[in-house]
Structures are given as structure tokens and as C-alpha cells.
Amino acid sequence: MRFLLALSVFFKVLFDQQVAQAIESVLNKKAETASASAGGDATRPAEIHQPTVATPPQRNDAITLLATLQREARFVDIVKEPLGDYSDAQIGAAARDVLRDCGEAIDRLFDLKPILEEKEGAEVETPAGYDPGRYRLTGSVSGEPPYSGQLIHHGWKASHCRLPQWSGGEDSALVVAPIELEVKS
Numbered sequence: 001m002r003f004l005l006a007l008s009v010f011f012k013v014l015f016d017q018q019v020a021q022a023i024e025s026v027l028n029k030k031a032e033t034a035s036a037s038a039g040g041d042a043t044r045p046a047e048i049h050q051p052t053v054a055t056p057p058q059r060n061d062a063i064t065l066l067a068t069l070q071r072e073a074r075f076v077d078i079v080k081e082p083l084g085d086y087s088d089a090q091i092g093a094a095a096r097d098v099l100r101d102c103g104e105a106i107d108r109l110f111d112l113k114p115i116l117e118e119k120e121g122a123e124v125e126t127p128a129g130y131d132p133g134r135y136r137l138t139g140s141v142s143g144e145p146p147y148s149g150q151l152i153h154h155g156w157k158a159s160h161c162r163l164p165q166w167s168g169g170e171d172s173a174l175v176v177a178p179i180e181l182e183v184k185s
Contacts, residue, residue, distance in 0.1 A: 059166045059173045068109065068164060070177045073101030077177075109162050115155035124151045 069075035078098045083091055106112060115134065118124055125148040126135050134155070137147060168175070 059168070061163055063174060063176060064163050064166050065109070067176045069102055069105055072105045073098050075102055111159035112156045113159055115157050116151065118151055118154065120151055120153065122151045123148060 066076065070077070075098060078094060086094075116124060126137075126146050128144075128146045130145055130147075137149075138152070139149060141147065172178070
């Protein structure tokens with residue numbers, strides 16, 4: 001159908017000057033309108049705009065880590081629980097399981113290793129060009145490195161970071177623990 005229309009328009013433009021001018025005017029206005037809406041130059045053809053693809057909802061890795069510790073060890077539950085009504089023995093018994101399960105999750109996610117193998121209390125020395133992100137110096141720090149002192153903490157370093165891949169929706173991007181509901185029939 002469009003082929004016949006194009007053929008008819010072709011012959012009308014070819015043999016009728018008024019039709020040719022009218023079609024030229026329509027085509028020029030259409031090009032100007034398209035160019036103006038695209039913010040471009042009227043002499044350039046209008047750019048074709050591709051539809052934008054919606055980006056999937058994002059979730060912060062800190063929320064993913066917190067959700068993992070809650071799911072696997074009930075970490076948030078014990079931290080947010082008011083402890084005033086419990087004895088130290090009850091708190092210790094509950095904390096033992098939570099700490100064990102948190103440790104297992106952290107080992108799996110990060111495989112933490114001590115930065116230094118020396119025991120706390122040992123005398124150690126920083127390298128001359130030490131990285132301040134690797135060493136935190138306290139006490140009487142003066143002069144130029146290397147510094148030597150007593151090891152207070154050996155530090156920790158992750159061997160890897162394997163956080164679970166989150167696949168939820170936008171409404172649950174900040175959910176640390178979902179609502180649990182037991183449905184009765």
C-alpha cells in the first residue's frame with residue numbers, strides 16, 4: 001500500500017510544481033520540528049532516540065552484609081534486643097551461638113587472616129615507607145619512620161570478598177530481614 005502511495009506522490013511531485021513545493025514545505029517543517037525537539041541544528045537530520053532501559057534497583061553492600069549476618073546468625077536480633085531483663089548467663093548463652101554463626105559467615109565471605117603473625121605484646125617495626133591504612137600508630141610518635149613499638153593488635157586482612165548477589169526489588173533494597181509470617185489454615 002505504501003509503495004503505491006510513494007509512486008503516486010513521486011509522479012505528482014514530478015509533474016505538479018505546487019504539489020512538489022507543498023511536500024517540500026511539509027518535509028522541511030518536520031525536519032525543523034524534529035531537530036528543535038532534539039536540541040540540534042535544523043540542517044542536520046534528527047537523531048533517533050533509543051528508549052532508555054530501566055536500571056535495576058541497587059542495594060548497598062553494607063545492607064547485603066548486614067542481611068547475611070542476620071539471616072545466618074540473627075546478629076541484628078541480638079544487638080537490638082533489650083538485655084535488661086536477662087541474666088548474664090542467658091546473654092552469654094545466646095551470644096555464643098550468634099558469635100559462632102557470625103564468625104562462620106565472615107570466614108566464608110571474607111576469609112580474614114592476621115596481617116602480622118607476631119603475638120600481641122611482641123616488639124615490631126614498621127617499614128620506612130609504611131602504608132597508614134595498614135598501621136595505626138599510637139603513643140609517642142615523632143621523627144621519621146621506621147617506627148618500632150609494642151604490638152597491640154595484629155590487624156585483619158580479607159583474602160577475598162564474596163558477598164551474596166542481591167536480586168530483590170526496589171521496595172526491598174533496604175530490607176535487612178523480611179517480615180516472617182506464619183499463615184494458619
